[in-house]
Amino acid sequence: MPMHALFDAQFRASRAEIDPPLSVRRDRLHRMKKLIDGHGAALHAAVEADFGVRSPGLTEVADLFVLRAMLGHLQRHLPRWMKPTRVATPVYLQPATAYIQRQPLGVVGVISPWNYPIQLALAPAATAMAAGNRVMLKPSELTPRTSALLAELVRQHYAPEEFCVIEGDAQVAAEFASLPFDHLFFTGSTAVGRKVAAAAAANLTPTTLELGGKSPAVIDRSVTMGDAALKIAHGKLLNAGQTCIAPDYVLLPRGMEADFERAFTQAVARLFPKIMGNGDYASVITERHLARLRALVDEARSGGARVVVVDPAGGALNQLHIDPETRQMAPVLLFGAQPGQRVLEEEIFGPVLPVVPYDTLDEAIEAINARPRPLALYWFGSDIASRDAVLNRTVSGGVSVNDTLMHIAHENLPFGGVGESGWGAYHGHRGFLTFTHEKSVLVQSRLGLGHLFYPPYGARFRQVTGLLRKIL
Template sequence: MTSTDLRALFDAQYQASREHVAVPLVVRRERLLRMRKLLDEHSGTLAAAVEADFGVRSQRLTEVADLFVLHTLIGHTLKHLARWSRPQKVSTPLYLLPASARIERQPLGVVGVISPWNYPIQLALAPAITALAAGNRVMIKPSELTPHTSAQLERLLAQFFTPDEVCVVQGDAAVASAFAALPFDHLVFTGSTAVGRKVAQAAAANLTPTTLELGGKSPCIIDADCRLEDAALKIAHGKLLNAGQTCIAPDYVLVPRGSEGAFADAYKAAVAKLFPTIAGNDDYASIISPRHLARLRTMLQQAQTQGAQVLSMDPLTGQSVAPGASTLDGATSRQMAPVLVLGATSDMQLMQEEIFGPILPVISYDRLDDAVAHINAGPRPLALYWFGNSDSVRDDVLARTVSGGVTVNDTLMHIAHDNLPFGGVGDSGWGAYHGEQGFLRFCHQKSVLIQSRWSLGSVFYPPYGARLDATLKMLRRII
């Protein structure tokens, strides 16, 4: 796609958004129903496209992690859309009475969505669904690493929506860069912190507000009174869903010193329960590309060289993925076995950047204060997970740490709660969407004050004198 083509698509949506500023509720609902129909009729096609892009990723995994999430989002949005859309009355202060006031929730106009490859359907369509609910037009730039899914999204959305409602732009990093530079009314980006910085800089040139859903090193804290078997199963599920290629996957685990061996045993048992085999198991996704796999292997090799203990969690072979070439062919060779890393240190690459794969470092702590200090020494994470039985300890940890979101005694689940806003903080992003918070993210909340014919505002007009002094003296006593 040329820059001229890209601009033409944007201009069509921009013009339509300015010609039809007010978008009736019935139109918004009808667009959501069209999206639901698309998913109902073509979920199999989309899941097959994701499987083709990954090489190994079961269609059931895509149904759970992408399509089911979108179905619940549409249902929740349709249920609450009328309430979210209506003007919100607000109380008026005494000194402005008898005026009245309200907040009107209007569409922003054109919303751009740059979506990633790890959940290529969900993370392309979820912000689009919410933006449509708010009355906007949407342009989507999906990842070039999932070409089959991107092509199906372009084809199917063109069947259900006109180009000035929703359209898909395909292309490489250069197209994504040009896309980010368009003067959107709002731009959503999901991806790495490094790329997020570039997107924010491009958007800033147009004063385009952004929602950046990034990542980071999301920690798990295991308290001393925690039952390790339960925690290990939930951590393994959160870590190994999509082979660790999840923005809110647990990135490392903090365990009480002396519990490392017991946790390793519990984690290995949990992996065997979830994935009795690794190679050839469709439920265990492959790493998206040879380049990403090479990066993970390099991390492991460096950690081993620097003295870390690497433990394979492969239930059958007991072997970790070697840094060298795999003996398997094709996508199966990219099914990287789960690995625990004991003795990881801060100077290792796997503790300096988001892992985004099935490698889980285990860090020991002596006191809870040490665990909290470790988390607070780094950038604020997208997610934090705490496992334990003490409400007071839990609340203390939550009070002393800042993260985008939290799940207690489980992993990932806060993202599935439609009434909880989802987003990062600091290096893990800014802005939040999901539910009403997402709806408001894609609205302009216009303040409206309606003056009464009986207004007393003239008492504040010049020329100033004794009357104003008396009025201010009275107001100070009663306000």
């Protein structure tokens, strides 16, 4: 069925059934769990085929496990979230009563990225369905096998007026974004996010934009370096750095560079005893993305940066180590990159980690605040005053203290960006509300005194308003 016809079918269905009951919503969530549980091996294989090297274990943890946790959370809490919420009524409107009625928005569009092609496609779709909406999904063309498999599995488990998948390239995505959805959810780069927001604005379609940015890892002098380096290495190298909340650069107290380099090298060896041919170390998604990473490092090197290539099986290297067949790229530390170079200005989205020294905590905070607000921030140390100074004086989408990435796995924490790292949030209750219209309802009493405010505005009106001024 053509894209516009599918939209029309979903639109009609959403208006014919304004508020699907709990049983229908739970059934849709149950079918999604059957979809991933019954086809896990095929999903693993499709993602690996799209990347070249992408461990089934990584897909299981970062895509399917996260989805299962979200689906379970939605099923448990949905009955409570759906209930109308009574609100207090001010004295001048009593004895009226009031409540908030939660209703689906209607038809939700989801445009998902390639880096976690199952989780970032199905998680917002599941949350929108929990809120009672119909969903159209446009997955990434950079993971065509996964997108095709999702399309087929969704056809098997859902009627097209409930949930459907639209495959295609960037032109199809642009057409998709121009549909008059009741809400449009996008995960991807800031540059593309601007285009999506502009297309949605033509229809006054509200959007949630989950973008990226330069997420800092701040190391305090009170740190236990080995633990911090291991967690930074894990957060940076998961999926070969192709993670929107990966640490994008490290702010390190000056003089601790050698300690961090040594600890990071040891951490890489623990996580990935070898890089090339290691099924747990993912490929860079395309040759174009790989060429961009090379260019970032080359520009920094030409400006005087010291390049440290970390490959436990390859020995000490200062030249990039890349397998052209698998597109696996050994991790790179950059010391001495200069302001204005792209590696310090653009989101890296790969296994390249600049290390930026600082002398005072104020200097580190100023460096964060001089950039657009990041999607994530990580702080490592034991000094609570220093930690609180960083948290209170910076703004980011989310924070993990003494860890990386883990805040995204907490279903009671909203996940989203701020400023150029996005707007809106989802996960858990916040996600349910993102895809819900909260309708205000006032129920007037037969004893209501609203007529006291009707014209003509004479002596009685002045007496009433004078009394209220004393009370309010």
